[in-house]
Amino acid sequence: xxxxxxxxxxxxxxxxxxxxxxxxxxxxxxxxxxxxxxxxxxxxxxxxxxxxxxxxxxxxxxxxxxxxxxxxxxxxxxxxxxxxxxxxxxxxxxxxxxxxxxxxxxxxxxxxxxxxxxxxxxxxxxxxxxxxxxxxxxxxxxxxxxxxxxxxxxxxxxxxxxxxxxxxxxxxxxxxxxxxxxxxxxxxxxxxxxxxxxxxxxxxxxxxxxxxxxxxxxxxxxxxxxxxxxxxxxxxxxxxxxxxxxxxxxxxxxxxxxxxxxxxxxxxxxxxxxxxxxxxxxxxxxxxxxxxxxxxxxxxxxxxxxxxxxxxxxxxxxxxxxxxxxxxxxxxxxxxxxxxxxxxxxxxxxxxxxxxxxxxxxxxxxxxxxxxxxxxxxxxxxxxxxxxxxxxxxxxxxxxxxxxxxxxxxxxxxxxxxxxxxxxxxxxxxxxxxxxxxxxxxxxxxxxxxxxxxxxxxxxxxxxxxxxxxxxxxxxxxxxxxxxxxxxxxxxxxxxxxxxxxxxxxxx
Amino acid sequence: xxxxxxxxxxxxxxxxxxxxxxxxxxxxxxxxxxxxxxxxxxxxxxxxxxxxxxxxxxxxxxxxxxxxxxxxxxxxxxxxxxxxxxxxxxxxxxxxxxxxxxxxxxxxxxxxxxxxxxxxxxxxxxxxxxxxxxxxxxxxxxxxxxxxxxxxxxxxxxxxxxxxxxxxxxxxxxxxxxxxxxxxxxxxxxxxxxxxxxxxxxxxxxxxxxxxxxxxxxxxxxxxxxxxxxxxxxxxxxxxxxxxxxxxxxxxxxxxxxxxxxxxxxxxxxxxxxxxxxxxxxxxxxxxxxxxxxxxxxxxxxxxxxxxxxxxxxxxxxxxxxxxxxxxxxxxxxxxxxxxxxxxxxxxxxxxxxxxxxxxxxxxxxxxxxxxxxxxxxxxxxxxxxxxxxxxxxxxxxxxxxxxxxxxxxxxxxxxxxxxxxxxxxxxxxxxxxxxxxxxxxxxxxxxxxxxxxxxxxxxxxxxxxxxxxxxxxxxxxxxx
Numbered sequence: 001x002x003x004x005x006x007x008x009x010x011x012x013x014x015x016x017x018x019x020x021x022x023x024x025x026x027x028x029x030x031x032x033x034x035x036x037x038x039x040x041x042x043x044x045x046x047x048x049x050x051x052x053x054x055x056x057x058x059x060x061x062x063x064x065x066x067x068x069x070x071x072x073x074x075x076x077x078x079x080x081x082x083x084x085x086x087x088x089x090x091x092x093x094x095x096x097x098x099x100x101x102x103x104x105x106x107x108x109x110x111x112x113x114x115x116x117x118x119x120x121x122x123x124x125x126x127x128x129x130x131x132x133x134x135x136x137x138x139x140x141x142x143x144x145x146x147x148x149x150x151x152x153x154x155x156x157x158x159x160x161x162x163x164x165x166x167x168x169x170x171x172x173x174x175x176x177x178x179x180x181x182x183x184x185x186x187x188x189x190x191x192x193x194x195x196x197x198x199x200x201x202x203x204x205x206x207x208x209x210x211x212x213x214x215x216x217x218x219x220x221x222x223x224x225x226x227x228x229x230x231x232x233x234x235x236x237x238x239x240x241x242x243x244x245x246x247x248x249x250x251x252x253x254x255x256x257x258x259x260x261x262x263x264x265x266x267x268x269x270x271x272x273x274x275x276x277x278x279x280x281x282x283x284x285x286x287x288x289x290x291x292x293x294x295x296x297x298x299x300x301x302x303x304x305x306x307x308x309x310x311x312x313x314x315x316x317x318x319x320x321x322x323x324x325x326x327x328x329x330x331x332x333x334x335x336x337x338x339x340x341x342x343x344x345x346x347x348x349x350x351x352x353x354x355x356x357x358x359x360x361x362x363x364x365x366x367x368x369x370x371x372x373x374x375x376x377x378x379x380x381x382x383x384x385x386x387x388x389x390x391x392x393x394x395x396x397x398x399x400x401x402x403x404x405x406x407x408x409x410x411x412x413x414x415x416x417x418x419x420x421x422x423x424x425x426x427x428x429x430x431x432x433x434x435x436x437x438x439x440x441x442x443x444x445x446x447x448x449x450x451x452x453x454x455x456x457x458x459x460x461x462x463x464x465x466x467x468x469x470x471x472x473x474x475x476x477x478x479x480x481x482x483x484x485x486x487x488x489x490x491x492x493x494x495x496x497x498x499x500x501x502x503x504x505x506x507x508x
Numbered sequence: 509x510x511x512x513x514x515x516x517x518x519x520x521x522x523x524x525x526x527x528x529x530x531x532x533x534x535x536x537x538x539x540x541x542x543x544x545x546x547x548x549x550x551x552x553x554x555x556x557x558x559x560x561x562x563x564x565x566x567x568x569x570x571x572x573x574x575x576x577x578x579x580x581x582x583x584x585x586x587x588x589x590x591x592x593x594x595x596x597x598x599x600x601x602x603x604x605x606x607x608x609x610x611x612x613x614x615x616x617x618x619x620x621x622x623x624x625x626x627x628x629x630x631x632x633x634x635x636x637x638x639x640x641x642x643x644x645x646x647x648x649x650x651x652x653x654x655x656x657x658x659x660x661x662x663x664x665x666x667x668x669x670x671x672x673x674x675x676x677x678x679x680x681x682x683x684x685x686x687x688x689x690x691x692x693x694x695x696x697x698x699x700x701x702x703x704x705x706x707x708x709x710x711x712x713x714x715x716x717x718x719x720x721x722x723x724x725x726x727x728x729x730x731x732x733x734x735x736x737x738x739x740x741x742x743x744x745x746x747x748x749x750x751x752x753x754x755x756x757x758x759x760x761x762x763x764x765x766x767x768x769x770x771x772x773x774x775x776x777x778x779x780x781x782x783x784x785x786x787x788x789x790x791x792x793x794x795x796x797x798x799x800x801x802x803x804x805x806x807x808x809x810x811x812x813x814x815x816x817x818x819x820x821x822x823x824x825x826x827x828x829x830x831x832x833x834x835x836x837x838x839x840x841x842x843x844x845x846x847x848x849x850x851x852x853x854x855x856x857x858x859x860x861x862x863x864x865x866x867x868x869x870x871x872x873x874x875x876x877x878x879x880x881x882x883x884x885x886x887x888x889x890x891x892x893x894x895x896x897x898x899x900x901x902x903x904x905x906x907x908x909x910x911x912x913x914x915x916x917x918x919x920x921x922x923x924x925x926x927x928x929x930x931x932x933x934x935x936x937x938x939x940x941x942x943x944x945x946x947x948x949x950x951x952x953x954x955x956x957x958x959x960x961x962x963x964x965x966x967x968x969x970x971x972x973x974x975x976x977x978x979x980x981x982x983x984x985x986x987x988x989x
Contacts, residue, residue: 030879074977076984077909117879139905143896150890153935157943158875165943169935176895176931180924184917187909 007057010067011083011134014051014097018043019127022120033115037108040119044100044126051097054090060489063087063497065136065199073140079196082137087494088263088345089133091487092256095352096133098476099252100126103245106360106469110244110367111159118159121151122245129253133260138186138196141264142179145221145257149175152246152254159243167234167241174234178224182265185217189269202268202501205508208276215273218266219281226258228281228318229288232311239307240372244363247303251310252356256348259317263341263498267321271502278325281318286427288315293434297441302365302372305442306358309398312431313351313410319428320344320413324499326420334499336419341495342488343412349487350397350405350480357394357473361387364466365446369455374445378452383459388447390462390470395443397477399436405480513575516582518563519556519590520630526552527623534616542614546605549619550598553626557594560587578698579637585768585838585986586633589761592842593629596757596849597622602961603853604750606954610859613659613748621658622754625651632762636773637698638687641766645683645730648759649676655754656747668746675739679729686722689715690774699774711778720778723770724785730763731819734792741800744812745866749859752808753852756815757845760822764841767826768834779829786827787919793820794923798930806866810933811851814892817930818844824923825907828914831987836906839983843903843972850888850965857881857954857962871937873946881952882941884966889938891969893931899973902980 021043028036059066065084073081085093103122111118128151131144149172156168190196193204206214224231235255239247267274274281289312296308321344324337364387365380366372381388397404400411410431417425451457462470480487514521530548537544564570565587572583600622608614628647635641653676657669691697693716694705706716725736732740744752771782797817804810822844825837858865858874865871875882891898904927911920954962972979 026879074980076977076981076989114875117875143901146896146901150895153938154942157939165939168943169932169939172935173928173932177925177928180928181921183905184908184912184920184924187905187912187920188917191909191913 007053007067008069010050010053011085011130012069014047014054014093014130015083015127015134017047017050017127018100018123018130022123022127025116025120025123028116030114030116036116036119037104040104040123041101043123044097044104047126048097048101051094054085055094055486055490058085058090058490060087061493063493066090067134068136073137077190077196078194079139080137081140082197083131083134083140084136085134087491088260088498091345091349091490092253092260093130093133095256095349096126096129096253099249099352099356102356102360102469102472103248105465106248106363107243107245108465110363114158118155118245121155122249125151125155125249129257132257136198138189138198138201140196141198142183142186146176146179148254148257152250155246156238156242159246160241162241163237164241167237170234171238174224174231177220178231179221181217182221185214188214198264198269204269205506206270208272208507211270211273211506212277215266215270215277218261218270222258222261222266223284224258225261226255226314226318227311228258228284228314229292229311230284232288232292235311236304236307239310239359240301240303244359244366247359247363248356251306251359252352255310255314256352259314259321259344259348262318262321263345267502268498270506272505272507274322274502275325275329278322281322282326282424285315285319285322286424288312289319289431290427290434293431293438296438297434299438300374302362302374302442302446303359304372305374305438306355306362306398309435309438310351310355312435313347313355316347316410316413316428316431317344317351319417319424320347320409323413323417323420323424324502326424327416328503330420334496334503336416337499338495339412340416341499342491343409343416345409345491345495346405346412346484346487347409350409350477353473353477353480354394354397354404354406357390357470357477358398360469360473361391361394364462364470368459374442376453377446377456379447379449380456380459381447382451383456384461386467387462390474391447392443393474394470394477395439397481399439400432403478403481405477405484407481408484516563516573516575517580517634519560520627520634522556522559523552523623523627523630527620527627530616530623531620534620537616542616545616545619546601549601549623552623553594553597553601557591560590560594563587566591574636578700579640580631580634581636581769582634583986586765588982588986589633589765589838589842590630592845593626593633593758593761596761596845597626597754599849599853599961599965600750600754600757602957603753603849603856606958607748607750607856607859611659611748618655618658618750621651621655625655625754626758629758629762633765635766635769636700638691638702638774639697641770642680642684642687644762645766646680648762649680652751652755652759655751656743658751659748662746662748664746665748668743671746672739672743675729679726679736682722682729683726686719686726689719689722693719699769702774703776706775706777711781716778717781720775720781721785723775724782724789727763727767727770728789730766731760731822732816733789733819733823734796734816737793737796737816740816741809741812744815745806745808749808749852749855749864753849753856756811756848756852760819760841760848761845764822764826764838768837771826772829772834776829783827783829786823787916790820790823790827791919791922793817793823794926798926798933801930801933804933805868807855807868807870807937808866810868811848814930814933815844815848817926818892821904821907821923824911824919828910828916830910830914831989832913832984833910835984835987835989836903836910838986839906839980840903842979842983843899846965846968846972847888847891847900850884850962850969851892853962853965854881854885854888857952857958868937868940869947871940872944874941876946877949878952881962884962885941886938887966887969889934891973893934894927895931897970897973899969899976899979902973902976906980
């Protein structure tokens with residue numbers, strides 16, 4: 001379909017088309033919101049369509065980087081504009097450009113002020129996130145990683161709720177503080193190796209002490225981003241205050257950058273330190289899964305509940321990644337560990353769809369009632385039957401119902417945890433109960449029961465635009481729940497390669 | 509003194525002549541024709557930049573050449589710094605014309621004093637002997653003392669000028685004292701000869717050591733490093749924004765050059781001694797600058813404390829004593845100049861209705877009043893906070909690399925942690941601009957040249973970040989990397 005020359009620029013197009021398009025959207029001006037929205041829709045749809053070769057032309061038989069672009073950028077320091085994707089990043093990029101379109105449609109009506117700036121911010125963010133997932137140069141990665149904060153900071157701050165200033169500054173500073181430690185780690189790696197190339201860092205031998213410090217530096221950045229207990233506190237605040245679109249991107253894509261960072265940096269660059277400190281990550285993951293699950297149960301605010309549920313689900317991602325070392329120690333092989341890593345990846349993709357869908361669902365209610373509090377609702381199913389169908393489906397998926405994508409990832413991680421330690425698996429499996437408890441209880445209180453008040457009585461069911469957005473997500477969740485094979489195929493080679501790599505000691 | 513030597517100092521002579529010409533021309537100008545003065549001043553800096561660019565160092569890659577009994581040196585580093593001084597000066601003249609006209613202070617003295625100060629900057633950048641250093645320094649300082657008090661009606665202006673004068677004289681005294689000791693210990697005023705003497709006789713001389721301490725104090729004062737920073741907030745606040753604009757940018761370039769010449773060319777063999785002094789100055793400045801800036805409600809004071817922390821970062825680049833370190837410090841100081849000029853340019857823009865914009869509140873709702881200028885200020889603030897892809901990030905990156913390479917990891921960690929704390933007050937400005945409602949809705953209007961200059965300035969901050977390779981390469985080649 002697409003030939004090689006086109007593929008040589010594909011990633012650049014996916015990064016720069018939205019960013020440059022954002023400039024055009026800004027120029028459209030505040031006075032012409034329709035034009036701004038239309039332009040944003042065209043640009044994001046074009047980006048999505050242009051990005052499809054990433055799936056269709058992707059070679060699943062190799063773990064090598066594909067769609068590679070390499071250009072010198074800052075020659076004095078060997079910094080390159082170096083892009084490429086493998087089985088880990090390609091699915092995440094597809095997820096990103098998919099949500100790029102949905103966000104524009106979802107914000108069509110609900111954003112009233114400064115529409116052009118809103119749309120431009122999301123387009124810029126989309127381009128930068130694709131950049132994060134495709135950068136193979138350490139500094140380039142850092143630049144995208146940090147630059148992404150700017151549009152998100154503005155989105156929460158301008159279009160957010162009443163405590164938006166607090167939430168957005170907290171979000172910015174938390175992430176910024178985490179990532180500067182990574183920056184020092186990256187500079188150290190550059191000084192040691194003379195290159196910023198992430199792939200050569202993978203191969204580079206490193207002393208154990210250096211690895212340990214580097215690991216902690218990466219952990220600081222990615223643990224905040226994903227987020228792990230105890231540095232998760234920015235997330236509920238940011239989610240609650242962000243506008244719907246902001247919450248969706250935050251949950252669906254940005255959190256995945258933390259998990260992706262572990263896969264791209266922590267595990268392959270510092271495998272010995274990761275193996276030695278895996279107890280730390282596994283412990284924190286289990287705390288997140290169980291404790292944050294209980295915290296979610298206690299929430300009064302729907303968005304906060306989903307935010308805590310996200311943290312708990314992200315615990316599975318870190319658990320699945322780091323359980324590999326425990327399995328290797330116990331069984332001496334990596335075959336069981338592959339299930340964990342694949343499960344983690346699956347969980348990231350699936351959580352992208354589900355959490356995005358849940359925040360959009362809350363957004364639909366918020367647009368009508370202007371409240372996120374659970375107590376303001378009840379019996380929504382009576383007035384919004386179509387909506388109720390979608391909402392209940394998404395909540396079921398969130399609790400890991402077999403047949404939805406939410407089940408696949410969790411199940412794979414739990415299975416692989418069994419091979420490491422029964423208690424890991426037991427604690428992780430608690431989430432099936434807890435997740436069901438807070439998700440279904442939420443459904444009971446909001447969707448079912450008698451009509452709670454006058455406002456709920458007058459609710460209008462979802463319109464075609466909202467049905468399109470929620471329907472697309474429902475299809476995706478169902479599709480990958482029943483047939484996860486396409487994603488597993490995409491990442492298989494990369495997962496095997498990663499596991500072969502990380503069990504070999506790099507200590508000099 | 510022959511003509512070849514004169515030619516080496518051609519940019520200096522040109523600025524000197526033009527400063528005098530402007531002074532004289534002003535006598536014969538009627539009030540309403542004052543615009544000519546501005547034109548002449550612009551012509552001065554543009555032409556000076558052209559002469560410098562066409563000089564042997566930048567066009568033919570000549571390494572360095574000295575003149576006037578070796579007390580004047582022309583090298584690539586100096587020429588690059590001078591060119592940027594001219595570029596910044598051009599922006600400063602455009603910004604300040606708008607301010608001076610609004611506040612009815614449009615007088616030629618501003619231009620002559622600025623140009624004399626610029627001359628001092630150029631001399632200091634090219635100084636190769638202690639005498640020349642002192643000369644350049646005093647020429648800058650004396651002109652600036654007068655400039656700070658430029659608004660004759662302002663009590664605050666006079667007060668801060670007085671403060672600056674007293675403290676500045678004391679610092680000059682310290683510097684002179686230190687120089688005299690070094691002179692006593694080495695028997696020469698020329699930096700290369702001092703270096704030679706130290707090399708032969710060793711650096712453990714107690715007299716030399718005392719001299720070094722006083723010299724470092726003098727340098728620290730000029731940079732405004734903690735604990736010699738007290739004058740900065742008061743002077744920044746008291747001086748008219750048009751002067752603060754100048755004060756916060758161009759003289760910093762000279763301060764960097766002075767530190768480099770003195771510490772590396774002259775006292776290079778005492779590196780181990782001055783390194784630890786600079787390290788403590790740098791850390792204190794970064795800590796105090798960032799913490800104190802958080803508490804400010806006055807934008808000029810906030811930027812003053814932010815300057816202090818930025819100068820701490822410049823010190824981080826200087827203290828490894830490596831060519832790379834000096835290159836990164838030079839890059840930082842140039843980048844800082846560009847950012848600082850843009851920030852004070854914005855303050856001038858907001859002061860346009862005859863009331864000085866001093867409080868952070870004045871930035872409230874700027875995005876609603878004028879999204880374009882708000883975006884530029886946003887770029888400046890993110891750049892100062894060190895968020896990529898703005899140029900401020902690359903400056904911090906280079907400096908951090910220099911420090912880590914020198915094995916001082918703890919310094920790098922302290923610096924980034926406080927840089928993150930410092931990010932808060934830059935974010936607060938963004939918060940005022942983007943998240944708050946405006947308090948007054950008057951349309952922001954600026955003349956065409958002002959708008960163009962500010963746009964250019966904003967593009968520089970983003971463009972030099974995304975295409976950072978050239979400026980980094982220029983700074984590094986100045987030090988032979």
